[in-house]
Amino acid sequence: MDRRTELNEFLRTRRARLRPQDVGLPEYGGRRRVPGLRREELAQLAGVSVAYYIRLEQGRGGNVSTAVLDAVATALRLTPAERDHLTNLARPAPRGVRPVVRAGASPCSEAARGRVRPALQQLIDTMENVPAYVIGRRLDIIGWNRLACALLGDFAALPPERRNLAWQVFLDPTARALYEDWDAKAADVVGYLRRDAGRNPGDPAMAALIGELSLGSPEFRRLWAAHDVQDKGFGGKVLHHPLVGRLALAYETLTLPADPDQQVITYHAEPGSPSAAALRLLASRQEKTTERTLS
Template sequence: MNDQSEPRSVDRKGELTEFLHTRRARLKPIDVGLPDLGRRRRVPGLRREELAQLAGVSVAYYTRLEQGNAQNVSADVLDAIARALRLTDAETHHLMHLSKPKRHSKRKAAARPQALRPALGGLLESMELVPAYVLGHRTDILAWNRLAAAVFHDFGAVPEKHRNYARLVFLDPTMRTLYADWEIKAAETASALRMYAGYCADDPELSALVGELSVKSEDFRRLWAAHEVREKAHGSKRLSHPLVGEMELSYESLKLPDDAEQTLLLFHAEPGSKSAESLRLLASWGADASHSDVVTG
């Protein structure tokens, strides 16, 4: 890939076209109850006319929509297309956001500072045995406690303008070795950026971030091109920590009620497990550079 001096823009029309195309490509006629007549297909997946038939719309209308040219498409039509494409809830929400007409006035939330309530910073620091951090839109790292820095990364050592989880996952070699299932973590991270791009494509900082990662990371380019979107509010992560070795941590991802673009992530280990003991060791050592910090813009 040729180097680029300017970051790639996130174009809502192009996003809608590529998203619908990739969702069609993953389906076969037999997946949706259509007969497979054995005819050779030039491209994988459903044809536009097959998808239009399933959704109950004309081929011309669906074609305009996939090309980003359908204006004021109704929620009922989008629901029908989502059902025909077997979209998940997260994918359906993404489709709804991409299909909204672009407003002339840019979304204010994209430009406003990502302010964190001081009380939340105090709460993070009080959780001495629970690694916790807060991500804003674009996966910017807004706050963390000492144990999160000891477990995941010395966030305080990262310049504020580069303090972004997606940037660390794709560009910092230590994160690739930390996550035992790095490919899964990378896919989840790219998906989170895709979800944000669906409702705030006009954010210039998002465009700059996507452009930087696209230029510097082949893995990001591959995952970004897949147009996968999913929401994962809880789960587990396997880590290979340089000081305490293998750990398995469960996590909960909580949207803050007064700012849905901020997410609190909490990690914990099974009581009595080796991972729980490793957390206690890391908490007791307490690195000098792992003080919590808050970005207020």
């Protein structure tokens, strides 16, 4: 992806969703050529010259200051995830600069190679009643436990290039039947992927993935063009499993401090609920299947 193009389109789409009256500006008569705020209106709100803002939006802002980016973000009413995305696009890390390695982490860590540390894999394996999986860059699914496979699909049976959350949602037809609100899930996944693309510009594997998804899914093309960005956090999902039926589950996302490119996602049901009983049944079936395979 071209960083300047990404920055231009991101700022343009953020301007398009605001009207002058939304931000306390008078709306003068006359038809607007494009929806939303004009560049000069945003420059006024951010306290910068129109010429400077135009250079920024075109990716020619040079070493733009944090204060200016904060002012533009505030004027556009960006979310925290969108603010981070703006910073990543406007102030990318210089080429050749290695990412900062946190204390205790190795520059040749498992995370850098897209692998899960053995101790982390052992941890999620002990979570026998909690579906858990690990995602890395580009939403690659790089680790999982048995119950996650029973709930979401057998990741181990897929070739490595298909172990990807975005590929699963948009190009695996079983995903539409699995997620009750597939549209919301799809929008979330694109927001996560867009955030990761901004954090890792120039990633050829990311470009290849986006190209494959764009060719294979018109829904992905539409959502990707919106330039929406979000962090994966917590919430709820309703799934329809072919063996145990409907499950209303909560999910939590745990970012690893030593490996910030990796996140652990867990699902759980409200104790005593029908979904909790269904999850226990699924775990029991998975255990019996494993026992038959080993015997």
